[in-house]
Amino acid sequence: xxxxxxxxxxxxxxxxxxxxxxxxxxxxxxxxxxxxxxxxxxxxxxxxxxxxxxxxxxxxxxxxxxxxxxxxxxxxxxxxxxxxxxxxxxxxxxxxxxxxxxxxxxxxxxxxxxxxxxxxxxxxxxxxxxxxxxxxxxxxxxxxxxxxxxxxxxxxxxxxxxxxxxxxxxxxxxxxxxxxxxxxxxxxxxxxxxxxxxxxxxxxxxxxxxxxxxxxxxxxxxxxxxxxxxxxxxxxxxxxxxxxxxxxxxxxxxxxxxxxxxxxxxxxxxxxxxxxxxxxxxxxxxxxxxxxxxxxxxxxxxxxxxxxxxxxxxxxxxxxxxxxxxxxxxxxxxxxxxxxxxxxxxxxxxxxxxxxxxxxxxxxxxxxxxxxxxxxxxxxxxxxxxxxxxxxxxxxxxxxxxxxxxxxxxxxxxxxxxxxxxxxxxxxxxxxxxxxxxxxxxxxxxxxxxxxxxxxxxxxxxxxxxxxxxxxxxxxxxxxxxxxxxxxxxxxxxxxxxxxxxxxxxxxxxxxxxxxxxxxxxxxxxxxxxxxxxxxxxxxxxxxxxxxxxxxxxxxxxxxxxxxxxxxxxxxxxxxxxxxxxxxxxxxxxxxxxxxxxxxxxxxxxxxxxxxxxxxxxxxxxxxxxxxxxxxxxxxxxxxxxxxxxxxxxxxxxxxxxxxxxxxxxxxxxxxxxxxxxxxxxxxxxxxxxxxxxxxxxxxxxxxxxxxxxxxxxxxxxxxxxxxxxxxxxxxxxxxxxxxxxxxxxxxxxxxxxxxxxxxxxxxxxxxxxxxxxxxxxxxxxxxxxxxxxxxxxxxxxxxxxxxxxxxxxxxxxx
Amino acid sequence: xxxxxxxxxxxxxxxxxxxxxxxxxxxxxxxxxxxxxxxxxxxxxxxxxxxxxxxxxxxxxxxxxxxxxxxxxxxxxxxxxxxxxxxxxxxxxxxxxxxxxxxxxxxxxxxxxxx
Numbered sequence: 001x002x003x004x005x006x007x008x009x010x011x012x013x014x015x016x017x018x019x020x021x022x023x024x025x026x027x028x029x030x031x032x033x034x035x036x037x038x039x040x041x042x043x044x045x046x047x048x049x050x051x052x053x054x055x056x057x058x059x060x061x062x063x064x065x066x067x068x069x070x071x072x073x074x075x076x077x078x079x080x081x082x083x084x085x086x087x088x089x090x091x092x093x094x095x096x097x098x099x100x101x102x103x104x105x106x107x108x109x110x111x112x113x114x115x116x117x118x119x120x121x122x123x124x125x126x127x128x129x130x131x132x133x134x135x136x137x138x139x140x141x142x143x144x145x146x147x148x149x150x151x152x153x154x155x156x157x158x159x160x161x162x163x164x165x166x167x168x169x170x171x172x173x174x175x176x177x178x179x180x181x182x183x184x185x186x187x188x189x190x191x192x193x194x195x196x197x198x199x200x201x202x203x204x205x206x207x208x209x210x211x212x213x214x215x216x217x218x219x220x221x222x223x224x225x226x227x228x229x230x231x232x233x234x235x236x237x238x239x240x241x242x243x244x245x246x247x248x249x250x251x252x253x254x255x256x257x258x259x260x261x262x263x264x265x266x267x268x269x270x271x272x273x274x275x276x277x278x279x280x281x282x283x284x285x286x287x288x289x290x291x292x293x294x295x296x297x298x299x300x301x302x303x304x305x306x307x308x309x310x311x312x313x314x315x316x317x318x319x320x321x322x323x324x325x326x327x328x329x330x331x332x333x334x335x336x337x338x339x340x341x342x343x344x345x346x347x348x349x350x351x352x353x354x355x356x357x358x359x360x361x362x363x364x365x366x367x368x369x370x371x372x373x374x375x376x377x378x379x380x381x382x383x384x385x386x387x388x389x390x391x392x393x394x395x396x397x398x399x400x401x402x403x404x405x406x407x408x409x410x411x412x413x414x415x416x417x418x419x420x421x422x423x424x425x426x427x428x429x430x431x432x433x434x435x436x437x438x439x440x441x442x443x444x445x446x447x448x449x450x451x452x453x454x455x456x457x458x459x460x461x462x463x464x465x466x467x468x469x470x471x472x473x474x475x476x477x478x479x480x481x482x483x484x485x486x487x488x489x490x491x492x493x494x495x496x497x498x499x500x501x502x503x504x505x506x507x508x509x510x511x512x513x514x515x516x517x518x519x520x521x522x523x524x525x526x527x528x529x530x531x532x533x534x535x536x537x538x539x540x541x542x543x544x545x546x547x548x549x550x551x552x553x554x555x556x557x558x559x560x561x562x563x564x565x566x567x568x569x570x571x572x573x574x575x576x577x578x579x580x581x582x583x584x585x586x587x588x589x590x591x592x593x594x595x596x597x598x599x600x601x602x603x604x605x606x607x608x609x610x611x612x613x614x615x616x617x618x619x620x621x622x623x624x625x626x627x628x629x630x631x632x633x634x635x636x637x638x639x640x641x642x643x644x645x646x647x648x649x650x651x652x653x654x655x656x657x658x659x660x661x662x663x664x665x666x667x668x669x670x671x672x673x674x675x676x677x678x679x680x681x682x683x684x685x686x687x688x689x690x691x692x693x694x695x696x697x698x699x700x701x702x703x704x705x706x707x708x709x710x711x712x713x714x715x716x717x718x719x720x721x722x723x724x725x726x727x728x729x730x731x732x733x734x735x736x737x738x739x740x741x742x743x744x745x746x747x748x749x750x751x752x753x754x755x756x757x758x759x760x761x762x763x764x765x766x767x768x769x770x771x772x773x774x775x776x777x778x779x780x781x782x783x784x785x786x787x788x789x790x791x792x793x794x795x796x797x798x799x800x801x802x803x804x805x806x807x808x809x810x811x812x813x814x815x
Numbered sequence: 816x817x818x819x820x821x822x823x824x825x826x827x828x829x830x831x832x833x834x835x836x837x838x839x840x841x842x843x844x845x846x847x848x849x850x851x852x853x854x855x856x857x858x859x860x861x862x863x864x865x866x867x868x869x870x871x872x873x874x875x876x877x878x879x880x881x882x883x884x885x886x887x888x889x890x891x892x893x894x895x896x897x898x899x900x901x902x903x904x905x906x907x908x909x910x911x912x913x914x915x916x917x918x919x920x921x922x923x924x925x926x927x928x929x930x
Contacts, residue, residue, distance in 0.1 A: 784929030786853065786922040790844045 003064050004116050007057055008136050011146055012120070014053040015209055018201035021046035025198060029191035035168045036191030043194035044157040047201055051150035054143070061143050065114045067623030112296070112631050115139040117211050117275035117288075129270050131286075135211030137274045140628035141467065144621070145208045145401060148471050151610070152393045152478050153201050155603035157194075159482050160385035162600035163489055164193050176236045184236050193233060193383065200226035204394050208401065212272040213262050213289070213359075216402065220258070220362065223395045224251050230386040231379045243378035250375040254365015261358020264351055265289055265409070268311035274405070290408045290630065293352075300632025302411065306339050308348035308355075316342065349411070349640060356414035359406050360421075367399025367451045370425040374707050376448050377432075380440040384485030387440060392447045392481050393474040400454040404467045407458070408630045412639035412646045416554070419459025419547075423560040426452030428705055430567035434574070435701040438494045439484045442575050446520070447477055449564060453540060456561060461646040462543030463633060464625045469536035471621060476519035476533060476611035480572075482604055483513035486596040487579060491589045496578045498589055503580040505593040508601040510580040512608040517576050519611040521569040521669045526662045534665075535615035535622070537565060542652040542661035549657075550636075550647040562668050569672025577680035829870035837863030850910045850920040854903060861899045865892045 025032070025039045032038035119135040126132075167188035176184035203222035210216045225248075232244030266272055269292050277286040292305040310317050316338070321331045342348070363369070368376035379391045390396075403410075403418060410418070426449050433445035450473050457466035486509040487502060488494055503510035515531070522537035524530015541561055548558035584590035595601065614621060637646040652658070678684050691698045700706070819827060840859025847853050872888025914920050 782929050784926030786925060787845050787848070790841065790853075794841050794845065 003060060006060065007116055007138050007143075008118060008120070010053050010057045010060075011138060011142070011205075011209055012136065014050040014057075014146060014150065015202060015205040017046045017049045017053075018043070018198045018205070022195055022198035022202060025191055025195040029195055032191060035188055037168055039191035039194045040157070040161045040164075043198045044154070044161065046198060047150060047153045047157050050201065050205065051147075051154050054146040054150045058143050058147050061140065062620075065140070065627060067140075067620045067627050112300075113139060113628060115275060117273075119211070119277065130266075132214055132272070133212065134215060135273060136209050137211035138209070140624050141401075141404065142208055144471065144624055144628070146205060148474050149201070149204055149208070149394050152474055152607070153197075153204075153389055155607050156385050156389045156478060156482070157197065159388075159485070159600050159603045160193065160197065160383075162597045163385050163485055164190055164383065165597075167193065173234065173236055175234075175239075186236065189233070193230075196226055196229045196233075197385075197389070200230070200390060200395070204398065207398055211274055213265065213274070214272040217255075217258065217262060217362075220366065220398070220402075221255070223390075223398060224248065224255075224366070227251075227379070227390050227395055230390055231382040233382055233386070237381070239378075240381040243375075243381040247375040247379050250372050251365040254362050254372055257358045257361020257364070259358070261355050261361065264355035264358055268308040268348075268351055268355075269305060270307060294408050294630075294632045299635075300408075300630075301635060302408070302632070302637065304343055304348040304352050306336075308351045309339050309343045310335065310348075312348040312351050313342045346640070352409070353411050353413055353641070356406070356410040357417060359409070360403060360414060360418055363399035363403050363455075364421060365399070366402075367396050367455065368425075368448050369399070369421050369452065369455055370428055371707075373425055373429065373448050374704075374711065377441050377444040377704070380438070380444050384440070384481060384488060387444070388478040388481035388485065391444070393478040396447065396451060397454075397470050397474060400451060400458065400466065400470050403455065403458050404463060404470075407463055407633055412637045412644050413642050415459045415461065415637075415646050416639065416642060416644045417459070419456050419554075419557055422452045422455025422457070422459055423557045424452070425449065426456060426564045427560050427567075430564050430571065431701055432704050433571040434567065435698060437496050439487065439496050439499070439575065439579060440481070440494055442496070442571060443477070443480055443484065446480075446568065446571065449568065450477065450520070453537075453561070453564065456557060457540040457543055460543055460547040460557060461633075461637075461649055462540055462652065463629055463649060464622060465536065465539035465543045465649070465652075467625050467628075468539055468615075468622055469533075471625075472519070472532035472536045472611075472615055475607060475614050476516045476531075479512060479604060479607040479611050480516040480520065482600075482607070483509050483516060484579070486600055486604070487593075489596055489600070490593040493589060496575065498586040499579045499584075500582045500586075501580070501584040501590060502593055505590070506595045508595060508604065512601070512604040513576060513580065515608040516611055517572045520572055521673060522565065522665055523669065524666075526666050527659075530615070531612050532610075532615035537669075538658075538662050538665050539622075539652070541565070541665045542658050543647075543649060545657050545661050545664070546647045546649075546652040550645045551643075554644065562664055565665055566668040566672035569669040570676045573673055573676035574680050577676065581681065582683070826870050826873045826875060829866055829873075833863045833866035833870060835863075836860075836866060839863075848921050848923055850913065850922050850925075853922055854906050854910070857902070857906070858899060861895055865895050868892045868895070 021043050024042055025036075029036050029039045032042065115138065117135065117137045119133045121134045123132040123134060124130075167190040169188055171186055171188050173184045173186065178184055200223060203219045203226055207216060207219035207223060210219060228244050228248045231247050232241050234240045235244070262272070269289055271277075271286050271289060271292075273286065273288045274290055275288040276284045276291050277288065279285045292307065294300040294302055317335055320326065320334050320338070321328070323331065326334065365372045376391060376396065380387055382391070429445045429448035429452060433442050433449065436442045436445060450469070454466045454469050454473070457469060486506065487499065490506060491499060491502075493499075519531040519533045522530065522533040524534030541558075544558040544561040548555045613619070634648055634650060636648050638644070639646075652661070679687050679690075703709070819831065822828075836859055840856045840861075840863055843856030843859060844853050845856075847856060868888040868891050870888075872886065874885060877885055910920055913925060917924055
């Protein structure tokens with residue numbers, strides 16, 4: 001299979017099919033069957049086609065680039081006898097100054113990974129620098145993401161057919177109270193839901209497909225607006241419309257940073273594209289961002305690119321260019337000669353950090369990281385399939401994906417910031433999840449916390465670990481959201497304190513949920529087999545342990561990761577026990593609960609199969625991700641501004657560290673699980689008593705660390721205050737001014753009216769009157785007397801003849 | 816200046832007859848108060864014109880264009896006769912109607928179209 005030509009087409013089609021479905025539903029949705037019920041089939045069919053195309057792409061990829069599983073084992077094994085040969089190979093390449101250790105790792109990664117990139121359509125070329133185009137960048141990560149997104153989206157489409165069933169006829173929204181005391185009654189919006197889902201799938205897939213950061217940004221915003229629409233799906237509810245606004249505005253804050261990062265990259269590197277652009281003859285026309293940052297001559301090590309050095313050393317460059325004695329060519333040559341020296345002096349390093357932090361800022365917003373994490377829990381106002389698809393599995397993971405994609409650009413300092421942000425988020429969200437009672441909010445905080453995990457993993461150098469967790473998390477978290485969705489569908493409440501014992505009523509839901517819980521806590525038999533979370537969480541903890549060994553100053557990150565694992569186990573099983581076991585707390589709800597229809601629980605079963613097994617060797621997931629690892633990031637990297645060493649990820653596969661990490665992960669998860677059993681499973685300890693004992697802490701956690709209040713005090717209130725003052729200025733200055741203007745215009749109009757009446761109208765009237773008088777005087781001639789008319793005709797004719805004869809004789813006959 | 820009385824009969828004589836007929840018709844139209852008299856005047860005018868057509872179609876006035884068969888005047892005269900018949904029919908109908916409404920055919924009574 002010719003991947004270079006077929007992959008862009010296959011994946012591009014996979015992007016476009018949901019777009020077609022979206023357009024069809026927008027145009028004809030309301031007329032598709034009764035109340036638009038066939039819209040669901042259109043959308044589901046589209047995403048199934050996309051899934052099929054992605055699967056074909058994956059099979060093709062596996063055929064061409066067999067993932068190299070021996071590679072990982074080699075690093076995993078304790079034998080490092082081959083070190084010397086690698087070192088020899090490296091020194092043979094003329095790379096002096098590398099330690100043997102570094103050289104060993106260079107040898108792993110100094111070949112470029114398989115990737116395909118190209119331009120589909122140039123949108124605009126503005127000036128000589130700004131080039132916007134639709135392009136693609138496909139590597140293993142892209143293909144894996146396509147398969148993950150389409151598979152989960154397909155399951156969720158099916159699930160949504162069942163879940164959104166109520167929207168097929170008129171809906172009475174019990175949460176909206178009208179002024180007359182009634183509830184809102186509105187027509188169902190079944191087709192609209194699927195229309196947004198299709199748009200979302202299109203945007204998400206295109207985001208992954210995109211080959212330049214400008215296009216990424218466009219689709220980044222598109223998934224944002226889809227999220228806005230879907231959170232605000234029940235927009236008549238105040239809480240929903242507020243949550244939608246909150247999500248959108250919070251994301252704008254992050255996107256502002258992302259724009260700064262984009263501009264820093266474009267302004268200094270002159271391109272948006274990831275990979276090199278090649279001309280028709282295979283020559284590189286424009287060097288992409290990644291290859292400018294990590295050049296092949298430099299063994300893909302992170303080096304501040306020339307453009308950035310020159311941008312930062314603008315005054316020195318200006319001095320050289322401005323010299324009279326130098327021709328422009330000579331000045332350019334001198335600038336090129338001086339650039340390495342400037343780089344040595346540290347010019348441009350800051351710019352590279354700012355570019356990285358800017359891009360990460362966008363990811364903070366999208367992936368709900370501290371301090372912009374506040375929107376995600378509120379986003380649970382949307383229908384549950386949306387929470388499962390958009391706000392846990394895919395869109396929020398886009399931030400993590402982008403960090404993974406932009407990994408080559410991040411300096412060790414930026415990575416440290418990413419790690420700390422991830423760690424803080426992980427800890428805050430996990431503690432809040434412990435006390436939340438809204439079943440979806442527990443999961444929302446769990447999502448935030450797991451996203452923090454991924455960011456932490458990426459930040460400490462665990463590229464594969466972080467993205468591996470992204471994929472496994474997508475499967476078990478969508479499963480974990482759909483089970484409570486099923487519960488909410490049955491109980492019509494989100495409050496866990498009203499549930500209990502539901503496993504007797506809804507066994508499918510309860511046991512698939514149990515699988516999800518076990519997957520998220522990383523349950524498994526150490527060193528034998530486990531749920532998918534077992535593998536990804538182990539990888540993260542192992543990396544954290546390596547990081548701790550390399551940077552004893554930053555050991556807190558490791559403890560956060562380990563503690564987070566325990567907290568995860570605790571709150572997940574608290575959720576499961578409160579919902580599904582024990583005696584029912586509210587008999588009314590219990591009696592009315594029922595298992596969901598088959599269209600809802602079959603996707604649960606499918607997803608639970610993947611939640612269990614996606615980490616197993618048969619899927620080659622780690623091998624595939626290992627293959628997607630950007631060239632050069634395996635080397636140990638040391639920060640220049642801060643003392644931090646990002647360890648080589650393969651070091652975490654070492655036997656001692658791996659064993660320790662496995663036991664730590666197992667121990668923490670087990671301890672969390674046991675505490676949950678103690679509190680909620682066998683109820684040996686009464687949670688209410690503990691709440692009483694630690695009342696201040698409990699209050700603090702229930703109030704979500706007071707983030708909402710804090711933001712209200714810091715941002716919202718001052719903003720409101722400011723806007724009220726501005727409104728006052730409006731009212732006291734601008735409004736009177738406008739009124740005065742209006743008064744003047746009115747006067748002018750009166751004057752104009754007078755001119756019109758007295759001048760123009762009068763002239764017209766006089767003319768009309770004259771013509772009327774003329775007509776009246778001519779009227780006399782029209783007597784109606786036939787004989788008189790004949791006489792006139794005769795006289796007229798004779799007169800004409802006489803006249804003509806005169807004219808003829810004087811003018812024509814005259815000459 | 817030629818003397819019509821001494822000349823042999825030619826186009827000019829015809830034209831004189833036509834002119835007399837035409838003027839008689841016009842005078843008749845302008846003086847008769849009886850609608851039928853007016854109609855007769857119209858017939859005179861038309862026939863005066865007919866005589867002129869015939870006169871002008873005389874071979875003496877024809878050029879040798881080669882396309883003409885030399886009957887143009889006669890053909891137009893025939894059209895005029897047909898037109899006159901049609902006109903007489905319509906005019907007589909109007910007159911009858913007028914009589915039905917006003918019990919007279921005096922055209923001086925028919926001044927309802929005055930301005």
